[in-house]
Amino acid sequence: MAGIYLHIPFCKQACHYCDFHFSTSMGLKEQTVQAIARELALRQEYLQGQTVHTIYFGGGTPSLLSQQELQLLLQTIRQLFEVSEEVEITLEANPDDLSPAKLQELRAAGINRLSIGLQSFHEPHLRLMNRAHTAAESLQSVKHAQAAGFSNITVDLIYGIPAPDHTIWQQDLATLFGLGVQHVSCYALTIEPDTALGRWSKKGKFMPSEDDFTAQQFEILLAQMRQQGFAQYEISNFCQPGYESRHNSNYWRGVHYLGVGPSAHSFNGSSRQYTVAHNKKYVDALAQGVVPFELEELTLADQANDYLLTTLRTTWGCDLVKLRDKYKYDLAATHAAYLLSLQQKGLAQIKDEVLYLTDQGKLLADQVTLDLFVEA
Template sequence: MSGIYLHIPFCKQACHYCDFHFSTSMGHKEATIQAIARELALRQDYLQGQPVHTIYFGGGTPSLLTQSELQLLLQTIKGLFIVSEDAEITLEANPDDLSPEKLLELKAAGINRLSIGLQSFHEPHLRLMNRAHSATESLQCVKDAQAAGFDNITVDLIYGIPAPDHSIWLQDLQTLFSLNVQHVSCYGLTIEPDTAFGRWSKKGSFKPSEDEFTAEQFEILLEQMKQHGFVQYEVSNFSQPGYESRHNSNYWRGVHYLGVGPSAHSFNGHSRQYNVSHNRKYTEAIGQDVVPFELEELTLADQANDYLLTTLRTIWGCDLGILRDRYSYDVQATHSAYLQELQQKGLATLQDDVLYLTDKGKLLADQITLDLFVE
């Protein structure tokens, strides 16, 4: 079992919070898509013949792909790899791209899961973040996708956006639940240095929310999700039963995946590869049949830390037995007092040799994981 991730590095405009690799210039889009198809051929042995169960178009904004570009990439994958008949094929999309005609094209191409970047239903917040769509489009595109036959839809929302109180966030959640989507990914607004928000914050012209305000909105999120039947199977991801993202779940479970396109990452259990984050350098290298990446060989300690980092964030928890047997790391021997402290403070539970974070602990997931890392 394995997956393929395709990074489509193009956007109509730059969102003020985003530090992913992308370009707003479409001049080299066709050449880049051709190069991604070529990279798939150059790296067809990376997964060592493992069947592909998930395909994920991320970005950037993959909904900017034309029908012919999308078909080229999917046909290339199916011609080079063993793709399971029930493969989950996800495409990230912006609401302003999802016309009824576009949705039918995506459905016909074989996309069976849509990930729609709504971020908010509040118009002033969309403008603040420099989103290309309106609140009306946020609502309409989901309804149009459902009408086109998509029955596996996930949407993204952002919390922790500066506001006088929590009323806007509560309204966003109520609007979300009215749409009856199967999956939701929610992320706290993070201020990255190399973004508009980061630069404005440094100058003092933008004031991010206090950590306490963001934490309160996360707690509201957890309560509301439970009330509406969603399962929090990873810190930021919620689904109706049976609609967990298979692709992302595989990341958290250490399944091997191939990443193609500028800035894409790949993982095969013992190493990671990081493609160059530069469209022109990428296409020029691929044109010479060279994949431009950096290679990181993972030590046993690296692999143990990766396992901690990914599994502790999930509903399935971190199996301490696997850490001992597979990675020679005995957390109970090295951090016995700390594990007891986590349980006493209500931050974690330990059941049948599996460590789980509580709702309270999930607020501190990153710090707890760092505290447990192999030094």
């Protein structure tokens, strides 16, 4: 079992919170797609013959690709790799791209799962984030996708946006539940330094929400999701039964994946590869038959920390036996007092030698994980 991730580094405009690699210039789009196809060929052996069960178009904005460009990349994958007949093919899309005609193109190209970046149904919040779509398009895009025959749809929402109270967030959730989607990813607004919001915050032109305000919205989210029958299988991800993201679930389980395109990451269990985050350098290198990447060999400690980082975010938790036997890290022995403290505070529980974070613990997941890391 393996996955392939394709990074499509183009956007119509820069969202004020985003620090992913992308370009708003489309001048190199065709050449980049061709270069990604060449990279797939050059890295055919990376997955060592494993069957590909998931294909994920991320970005950037993959919905900017034409039907022909998508078909080229998917045909290339099928020619080079063993692809499961039940493969999950996800494409991230912005609402303003999803016209009925575009949706038919996506279905014809082979996309069977849509990830729609709604972020909010509140117009002022969309303008604050500099999203390219309107609140009306947020609603229309999902309805158009359903009418086009997509039955596996996930949407993104952002919480923790500054507001007088939680009314807007509660309205966003109510609107969301009315759409009948199968999966939701919800992220707290994070202020990264090299973004518009980060620069405004540094200059005092933008005041982020207090941590308590954001935590309260997360708690509202958890309660509402449960009421609506959504299972939280990872801190930020919720689904109706049977609609987990197979691609992301495999990532959290440590399944190997090949990442292609500028800034994409790959993982094969013992190392990671990081492709150059520069479109022209990427295109120029592939034109010479070279994949421009950096290699990071993972020590056993690195692998143990990766396992902690991914599994503690999930509903299936961190298997302490696997951590001890495979990664040679006896967490129960080295952090006995800390683990006991987490349980006494209601932040974690251990059942059948599996460590889980509670709802309160998930609010502190990053810090708890850091506290449990193997020291270098």
